[in-house]
Amino acid sequence: MNFLEEKIATDGRVYEGNVLKIDNFLNHQIDIDVMRQIACEFKRRFKGVQVDKVLTIEASGIAIAVMLANMYDVPVVFAKKGAAVTNTDDKYISQAYSFTHKKMNNVFVSRPYLTKGEKILIVDDFLADGKAFGALIDIVNQAGGEVVGLGVAVEKGQQNGGRDLREAGYRLESIAIIDEMDDKTNTIKFREQR
């Protein structure tokens, strides 16, 4: 097991309905050692890839994006969520369904912060059905940028987001991929990665 799989196995809690709770170290309280190591791991896996900017979506993606951008020495852009997008002249907008809040969210980035030809690495904490990544990719495409990679801390492999993104030809790096969870025994089975 790698560091993140170990941390999930030790500190994660599995609940009914395929819910994994790791907000004690990833997305409410943040273990800074884990966060540093996530950034180092992405840097290693994307070795040789040119990155002009790191893109994520508020809120919990920001921690990973900032730690990673600090290593690349490039800017972060975080997409904002909200229904309240009235003026679209100055924004790239896409949509993503939020399972947490059970509604469609607008996802948007102000136009000046993504430009044509930029090489964009997109990161987030969780990947399940891939709707948030889909919206971010859509926004990069609208801006004429190039998605050079997708990095996620935890992929829920039982849902199809990761598979779909890989089949679409994106380079997706997931530090931990969960293939099975059992809330009765609080056990988690990770996918073997080379």
Next chain:
Amino acid sequence: MNFLEEKIATDGRVYEGNVLKIDNFLNHQIDIDVMRQIACEFKRRFKGVQVDKVLTIEASGIAIAVMLANMYDVPVVFAKKGAAVTNTDDKYISQAYSFTHKKMNNVFVSRPYLTKGEKILIVDDFLADGKAFGALIDIVNQAGGEVVGLGVAVEKGQQNGGRDLREAGYRLESIAIIDEMDDKTNTIKFREQR
């Protein structure tokens, strides 16, 4: 002028109604050099202060909190916002009015992530009327923690949040304090700090 005042003077835009827009480097696109320097500046100003945890509120406070926690080597906790707090057994809850969204927000932190006696440094990107800081202080007090300092990148000195917090005895460090803005000339007057 310090580094942040210079950056604001160069890249900030003043709009009618006392609005300062610096989302090109602080809270939508993030200039990682500025962010690093903000963290270093807080570290210097709070020299000798023991910090067990850095607390902030989603979303844009997370970047500053993570960079600073990385230097202190302590965890971050970010408070969440939302109306959808049904179960209060497991959370510390307070309220803050959001000027951005023109409504009262619940602000909450899961109970296990703040504990009695912890020394908490609270940071955020903006301080205007101080409602968000007030809610975070309230939450730390509920948990029996100790607020050892408040750090904010940009204080809007025309509003009373900063004054009120200092009068209440909190040690508040604001890297840039704006005393006047003029949207006609796009000029910003900063408060002199020793």
